[in-house]
Amino acid sequence: MLATGSHAWENELVGEIWTYSLDAVWAGVSDCYADLAREVRARTARSSRPSAASASPR
Template sequence: MNGKDCVSQGKTALGIEFGSTRIKGVLIDYEGNVLATGTYDWENSLVNGIWTYGLDEVVKGLQGCYAALKKDVQAKYDITPTTFGAIGISAMMHGYITFDGEGNQLAPFRTWRNT
């Protein structure tokens, strides 16, 4: 199956990785071939003595990374992905965001730079 067919049929896996300086996205087929990529550069900030990323920056970065990946798919295959067979998300080692049961953020995003 060619890349365009994989994308149009959702026979793909989308991976997103929140790194400390860049959010990276990759779309692969079920054989592990890279179909498209996208990135978004970001930087953490020192706020009240804590290295962090604002939750709005997380959302903006995810949207920016996906927009770049989607643009790459459109440039290569002249289609827009509408579904995926699998989605995986990972984040930097030693980083976390805490939420309560209603989805409210409890503390700033802590990063490895605070360890």
């Protein structure tokens, strides 16, 4: 797995139906994507750093 993203969903009771507003859905999708992108950047930055062995001249 490369990365994951998450969002804390909060539903609401509307007319006796538990639901999410469309704005809340898109905000959640955006939040998940931002979380995913941050994790990918962090993992990529860690894996692209040269190791001590590869950084030393031979």
